Amino acid sequence: VSECHNRGMECHAWINPYRFESVSNKYDGTPQNYREEHPDWVMDYNNAAILNPGKQEVIDRIVEVIREVVRNYDVDGILFDDYFYLGGTPMSADADLYAAYKDNGGKLSQADWRRDNVNRMVKSVYNMIQTEKPWVRFGISPAGIAGTTVGQTSKYGLTPCPTGSD
Secondary structure, three states: OHHHOOOOOOOEEEOOOEEEEOOOOOOOHHHHOOOHHOHEEEEEEEEEEEEEEEEEEEHHHHHHHHHHHHHHHOOOOOEEEOOOOOOOOOOOHHHHHHHHHHHHHOOOHHHHHHHHHHHHHHHHHHHHHHHOOOEEEEEEEOOOOOOOOHHHHHHHOOOOHHHHHH
């Protein structure tokens, strides 16, 4: 951080708040492995794992980790990537949490509830940064979604991308 500042550059911490493992069971046997300490926090899909966005404890943990970075390092910004459910995560993966939400009077569809879980985490992190060091920038790297249909891309004068680009 100090070397960035010495060179007149800002230093932003790039964080994947939910990403736990790019390859399942990568952290077995390591200290503070969430699979061992909080197995209910981990959502597995397609040989990867994220921390479950539907759990308030996960939101609280993400806020605390980022609070530690903001408090202890003179970073100029916090940037998120991988701030979403893994693409294709089946609705059954968090059906129990969604059912509890509905049982408590929740009205959102499961897809909207998932989006709201992410929004609540982002808002919690933003509010914490504003309390700790409001001059620290906070941003999110948007998911890069390429247009694959003529109807969509023609609005922008572009050629559709191959389907695999989504």
